[in-house]
Amino acid sequence: MNTEHKETAPSGGDFGVRDRVMGLYDNIASLIADMPRRFASGEDIKMKRLRRLVQYAIDMVEDDEPLLLGMALNNNRHQYADRHPVNVCILSVKLGHRLGLSKNELAELGQVALLYDICLPFVPAEVLEKKGAYSDEDWRAMEQHTIQGFRTLFGLKNVDEMLMRAAIVAFEHHLRYDLSGYPQAQHLPSQDFYTRIVAIAEWYDALASSRAYAEGGRSPDYAVKTLLEQSGTELDPVLVKVFVSMMGVYPVGSLVVLDSGEIGIVMQPHGVLIKRPRVIVISDEVKPFVADLSKRGDDGQYLRTVKKTLDPNEYRIDYSSYFFGRPRRYGENN
Amino acid sequence: MLTQSERNLSAGKVIEYLLRARKAVRLYPDRSPVTEKAVDDLYQGIMRLLSVQDRIAFEIRQDSILFEIEEIFRSDSAENDMAHFLFRDGLREISFRKGLTIDEVLGLVHVLSIDFVSEFAVEDVVTRIWEKNFSHIRCIIYEPGLFDPIESRDSLQSFPLDAAGLSDELKRVYRNAVARRDEICTLTDTIEFTDEELLSLRRDVDNNRIDRTGKVLAIALELLLLAKTEDFGPLEAGMKQAVEYALARRKLDVLADFFIRVKAAYMDGTRDSDFSRSLQHIFSFFSSEKFLIKVGSALDEGVRLDEDTFEKFTRLLDGSSVPGLIRLLGYLDTIAARKTVMNLLAAIGSADLPALTAALHDGRWYVVRNIVIVLRRIGDRQAKKHLLSILDHKDGRVRREAIKAMAQLGGNEAFDLIRNALDDPDISVRQFALGSLSRLEAVLAKRLLLEKVTDRAFRDRDYAEKREFYCALLSYEDADVVRLLGNMLLKKTFFKRAANEESRAAIAHCAGMHKNSAFLPFLRMIEYRGSEFLQHSVSEAIRKIEHEY
Incomplete structure (x- = not known):
């Protein structure tokens, strides 16, 4: 990060990392939530501000800041609609970073991921919230938001490379990897690279969010297993593999029970071993410490393994406070 | 310090x-x-x-x-x-x-x-x-408010840590955890990638920077194809916007592909008339002057039409675009751009020959010259009568091209024209006419040359021009030519002796250049005669011919 933000917090002091991450997350969410209204009223859509926010988010992703990912993956089930675009943005950037995209590509991808579904709020609520099967009219309404998205984004003044890509993704994001989705395009040979990335992030956010837990009875690998099941039809199979190896089975912020009897919060995926993240172990007896589940003992056996998962939102445990209260790394080999 | x-x-x-x-x-x-x-x-x-x-x-x-x-x-x-x-x-x-x-x-x-x-x-x-x-x-x-907490944060945020309540809460977590049965994760520890998958990833990342204008245009067309009975007006406007966007980015190849598809959809004829009308409107934009001027700007900026794109352009343009392209010829700044437009005109110009021939009366010599070149390349003999009208054009560059064109188009007019042009007051036109002889039948060309070189006035032309004429004549490798020029080599005159010796030196030079051994007997006969210049030319010619054998 070669740019540094200097600003005084409303409290008068400097922003701490936690404030910055949360503030950034909320500001992106707020800006995006307000976008449809701005589009509709013709007001300034604050692209520069959006770009700047995304740049800071990318810096945090590059710094491997766990709280940002934690916020994306383990939020409570309220205000999902506002949070969803931000989560998709963070997850997309994370995947893009893993794929080795350049900084300006990541910035482009991040903004695209925030804007591609900008016309979803224009779909009637009764269609969006409908539980049963869609009628032809419902499908038409859903199809319209992708078309509307393309036209809105491409219709903006001074369309640049990013808005063009956002318009493409807006049109394609329900098309599916095998092009069997909607709108039923006749002459598009394949989905755009960004569409394929965003589609995975979108699916994963929907699966790993608390909404999935809320439905109950899910196994911990439910999200990644579902992604792998959708490979080749809904999602790009190779990108899904990259994503799963990057994220691991247990989302950051998950509450897990270890075979040692300890309870922990998933802090960081391993990156290769998908079931062995770094976990902050919490208990009343010792101060929280970080345990690397990929560590083995002298006998060659793993020291700790996840046995069960719990819905973190059912408990009054704020994982974010642990992410910043982790000076004691001594416990890594415990 | x-x-x-x-x-x-x-x-x-x-x-x-x-x-x-x-x-x-x-x-x-x-x-x-x-x-x-x-x-x-x-x-x-x-x-x-x-x-x-x-x-x-x-x-x-x-x-x-x-x-x-x-x-x-x-x-x-x-x-x-x-x-x-x-x-x-x-x-x-x-x-x-x-x-x-x-x-x-x-x-x-x-x-x-x-x-x-x-x-x-x-x-x-x-x-x-x-x-x-x-x-x-x-x-x-400094950009205010990027990290400011949002008013509604409390409702967005997770539950805050309550230190006093932690023990109870942890106990509840433990209690619930014990009650839950162990979960079995059936996935393997690592995700394996094949070489092919890694290669495809690499390809995706490398291709990510490839321009997407073509895709935007494809989607714009999809929108129209997807439309059922709605008003096509906004969609048509959207497509035009996409075309403008591609034009601004100088994506001529992408535009050619796009319009080929528009044309195909338009020709398909299975959709209703509103749909076809919309496509027709869009398609007509390709031939419009507005479009062509932007294409011209792109060409001036260095954009090139590759073979495939050029071929597509010729399929898309029709007679209605000929006047626009002609006008474009007058605006363009670069030779390469003008050349491309001339190539296009040569390919489609026959669809509107009157527009092209009318442009022969343009006040700008370079426009006229370029139109002449186009007409020559089109090769339609109907253009000859129009070309005749500019044979006395004030600019020699135009006359030159007209001669070339006429020569290529052939016929009696061409013969007369070249015959006259060989006596044009402008030496460059005469040289050009000489070059154009090859376009006439060999017998006619030879006859014309013999006529010229035996003309009394010919010996007054300068040495370089004489050389060009004799060399052109010698290229026919004909016994009559050798006999005539051989005799001219030997011919001495009393009047205008210097000019005559210059002509003989020019013949000797050309005989040497062509390494024509039939001239050796003639050359030997005058080897040490005449002026120093003639002697030098003759000995050089002998040396060249003998060296060959």
């Missing part, structure tokens, strides 16, 4: 060098000596300050730049309004650290090379600095 005032002076110099380097980068390539020196001066200036400090920082204010609280720069003109430009973008400080490289300095100069005055810079300076990811240059940005 530098004193404070020396440091301030050096810092002021750094800003001066920065502005100079910025100007150099905007005008010259990076490798030019001017840019290299300007960037090196800047680098040395910064390094001088860094030799005594680990870090130096320049504070940016609205209309000035400060170094260690001393003002060292004040904006005095719009062109130099660097402080305001950076301040407006949120930049409050630029600092340099030890370890700085000259490449980083060049990178920064490039970032700052944006036009300060322009209000349309899409990329802001902060973004450009951010993208560069400098290791030893850092910037402080």
